[in-house]
Amino acid sequence: MPPTTADATRFVLMHTSHPGNVGAAARAMKVMGFADLVLVKPRFPDVLCHEDTVALASGAADILVRARVVGTLAEALDGIDHACATAMTPRDFGPPTHAPREHFATLATAGRRVAFVFGGERHGLSNEDVWRCHACLSIPTHPDYGSLNLAQAVQLLAYDWRQALGGYGVQPRTAEPDRASLPEVMGALDHWQQVLEQIGFLDPAAPKRLMPRLQQVLNRAQLTREEIHILRGIARAVAKPRP
Numbered sequence: 365m366p367p368t369t370a371d372a373t374r375f376v377l378m379h380t381s382h383p384g385n386v387g388a389a390a391r392a393m394k395v396m397g398f399a400d401l402v403l404v405k406p407r408f409p410d411v412l413c414h415e416d417t418v419a420l421a422s423g424a425a426d427i428l429v430r431a432r433v434v435g436t437l438a439e440a441l442d443g444i445d446h447a448c449a450t451a452m453t454p455r456d457f458g459p460p461t462h463a464p465r466e467h468f469a470t471l472a473t474a475g476r477r478v479a480f481v482f483g484g485e486r487h488g489l490s491n492e493d494v495w496r497c498h499a500c501l502s503i504p505t506h507p508d509y510g511s512l513n514l515a516q517a518v519q520l521l522a523y524d525w526r527q528a529l530g531g532y533g534v535q536p537r538t539a540e541p542d543r544a545s546l547p548e549v550m551g552a553l554d555h556w557q558q559v560l561e562q563i564g565f566l567d568p569a570a571p572k573r574l575m576p577r578l579q580q581v582l583n584r585a586q587l588t589r590e591e592i593h594i595l596r597g598i599a600r601a602v603a604k605p606r607p
Contacts, residue, residue: 372477373525374400375518376440378493379484381407387420388515389482390427396522397532401431402440409433420515437481437493445476449489449497450517458491461500464521468528480521485514544592549582552592552599559599 375393380386380403390401403411411417412428421428434440441447448467449459471478481497483489494500503512503520512520526532544552557575560566566574587595 372475373398374402374440374444374477374479375522376402376404376437376479376481377406377484377514377518378404378437378482378489379406379486380411380514381485382514383408383411383414383417384420385485385514386411386414387417387422387424387428389518390417390421390424390431392515392519392522394424394427396519396526398522398526399427399430401427403431403433404437404440405435406433437496440481441479441496443477444479446471446474446499447479447481447497449481449494449500450483450521451489451494451500451502458494459497459499461502463504464501464524465528467499467501468525472525472528478525480518480525482514482517541588542590544587544589548589548592549579549587552595553579553582555596555599559603562603 375389375398377386377389386403386406393399393401408414412431412433417428418425451461480501481489481493483493501521503510503517505512553575556578557566560574561568585591
């Protein structure tokens, strides 16, 4: 049986220094529907239960519970068919370097088990780690400053990879708003007319077209019942005698 979308993608973090980045990376994975996280020799052996890790995971604790800590990149890539290293700049020797979307366009149709390998915050990936991979991904950034936070890089690649796999549709609104009826709009207009006359803004002897114009404004706004209640509440506050 071919692997599912979730378990066919693995995110590998090498030598992480900051627990918060591990938690934020788990969150980035979860919002894009990925769950397989492997850490290679993190600075803190207990990083998966560290307070900062859990705090920045923010609802992705299930990713942390299932995550694994291993000693080598070779262990982290066990069962993977295609490994992608990440690096800011191309290496003089090693696998070809691609922009993520360019590479994902062909990789998504291959049905392989894919791993994305990220270097630590301090030194990135070593040449030896890059050489173990089939491709190197370089996220296009401004030429004067290309340094990405680890969790940000995970989020960008997770998003682009999810899009290459078909993406998620935007969730439609579950229910239409409770629109105000025409009598309710007219009731609000009558209320406002009384208040405008009371404060001297509207001369009842020469009203001109103020109220018809206000009605056109409300008609275009397609107000909800809640918004009508707000307008009438404002009218009551305006009409209230001041001490």
